Structure formats: C-alpha cells, structure tokens
Amino acid sequence: MLKEFLHQGEIRIIADIKYAKSLIRSIWRFWLKNLRTACQQSTGTVGLKISKVVMVGDLYVGKTSLINRFCKDNFDRDYKATIGVDFEIERFEIIGIPYNLQIWDTAGQEKFKCIASAYYRGAEVIITVFDLADIQTLDHTKQWLEDALKENEPDSSFIFLVGTKKDLVSDAVCERTELDAIRFANEMQAEYWSVSAKTGENVKEFFSRVAALAFEQSMIKELEKTAGHMTQIGAGDLIKLEKKTMEISEGNAQVSLNCC
Numbered sequence: 001m002l003k004e005f006l007h008q009g010e011i012r013i014i015a016d017i018k019y020a021k022s023l024i025r026s027i028w029r030f031w032l033k034n035l036r037t038a039c040q041q042s043t044g045t046v047g048l049k050i051s052k053v054v055m056v057g058d059l060y061v062g063k064t065s066l067i068n069r070f071c072k073d074n075f076d077r078d079y080k081a082t083i084g085v086d087f088e089i090e091r092f093e094i095i096g097i098p099y100n101l102q103i104w105d106t107a108g109q110e111k112f113k114c115i116a117s118a119y120y121r122g123a124e125v126i127i128t129v130f131d132l133a134d135i136q137t138l139d140h141t142k143q144w145l146e147d148a149l150k151e152n153e154p155d156s157s158f159i160f161l162v163g164t165k166k167d168l169v170s171d172a173v174c175e176r177t178e179l180d181a182i183r184f185a186n187e188m189q190a191e192y193w194s195v196s197a198k199t200g201e202n203v204k205e206f207f208s209r210v211a212a213l214a215f216e217q218s219m220i221k222e223l224e225k226t227a228g229h230m231t232q233i234g235a236g237d238l239i240k241l242e243k244k245t246m247e248i249s250e251g252n253a254q255v256s257l258n259c260c
C-alpha cells in the first residue's frame, strides 16, 4: 500500500515537472517573439542594436591591450599611448538578434583627459581599469568612475571594475589585491573581474558578460517602449557564459561571438 502510494507520488512529481517545463518553454517562446517584434518596430529591421562601452583608467594599465586581445586576438608588449580616444566595434549574435558593442578606448594620460571625457556621454557600460601589479592604479579608479558618471544620467550605466595583467602577479598577491578590489567594486556598485591581455585569461568571458548585460538592458528598454510594461530576463541568470559561447538556459537559443 505504502509502496503504491509512493509510486503514485513519483508519477505526480514527474507529471508536474513535465508541465512546468512545457510552461517555461511557452513563456520563453512568447518572450522571444515579443522581443523580436520590439526590435523590428524600433529599428524597422531585426538587429542594428548597438551599445556604447567606455573604458577608463590610468595610463599604462592595459586598456588598449585588453580591447586588442578581445577584438583582434593579439598582444603587443610595446607601449603605445592612446592619444585622445579610439574605438572598436564588436559584433555579437544574441538569441538570433545581431548586436554590436561600440567599445571606446580612452587615453589615461592627463594631457588627453579633456578630449577623452568628451566621449563619456551615453555610456551604457563603464569599465574602470586598474593594473593588478600596481596597486596605486586601483586607488584612482573611483576618480575615473566619478568623472565618467558625471557625463551620464544617474543609474543609466553598468559599471565594471577590471584588474589587468593577472599574469604578472602571483596567486597570493592577486588574492590580496582582489580583496581590496572587491571592496572598491562594492562601493562603486560595480562588478569585479580580473583578466590578462597577455594570456587572454578571462578576456572573452568578461566581454561576453558585458554584452549580455548591455543587451538585456537595451532589450528591456525596447520592450518598455513598445509594450509599455517591463519584462526582465533576470539579473543575468538566464544567460550562462561558457568560454566562447553564452547559452540561454531554455530552448536552443545561443549567444555567439563574431570577431570583427
């Protein structure tokens, strides 16, 4: 009797799980359809979405090298200071929707600050960069962020704090510096990452995360505009990043990176 009862309970649980899965699938399909419609209505065609990313930080911390590793997959040991600003456009495809990141590389040298700050406006993402092997550069990140935020609407940008040159420090030094960096990141309401442009460690994963959050934000804005209500993918939970591709938890949708 008890065995039969347990057996029936198992069947019931399996049926519930199947029902929940099919419900999630339906919601997901409905959401995707709305999203594509919203994109089409706003641009006249699916795609052409672009988000502005601005990278700031002291001179020599490795901003240009990080962008070059991601966009061109190369690394130059020689230092060539950025003069004013420069930018790269990186193409992605997220759940079948073409999506671009416009990544602005600004000069860290004081004499170019005036030119560079003119490009801070409209940044959906602000990346504040410091050198893990030069702790003083971490102290300056708050000032860089403050300057970038001044040019943008309050709460309109995602903020990242990135420690570069991970290959130059031992694991012990890295861990110690990261304790300070994570404290800074919390105060700055930023997400912390450590990377190496030289070895490529964490570089694709980091930019995939940037793209996922910027895409999510831009889609929410589209849906708000067209549907008049707010739909949220989640705090990045539905988008899982794995090395070269980001997989969406439900369905076959995938985010893939296409280098320019």
Ligand SMILES: Nc1nc2c(ncn2[C@@H]2O[C@H](COP(=O)(O)OP(=O)(O)OP(=O)(O)O)[C@@H](O)[C@H]2O)c(=O)[nH]1
Binding pocket: 057, 058, 059, 060, 061, 062, 063, 064, 065, 066, 076, 077, 078, 079, 080, 081, 082, 083, 106, 107, 108, 109, 164, 165, 166, 167, 168, 195, 196, 197, 198, 199
């Ligand atoms: N070992 C190592 N060196 C790096 C790394 N990233 C950058 N560098 C070196 O650090 C120096 C400065 O790098 P840049 O990328 O030019 O620095 P930047 O922040 O763009 O400097 P500005 O344009 O003056 O603001 C260069 O000599 C790079 O080769 C890294 O991850 N590891």
Ligand SMILES: [Mg+2]
Binding pocket: 063, 064, 065, 080, 081, 082, 105, 106, 107, 108
């Ligand atoms: Mg540079």
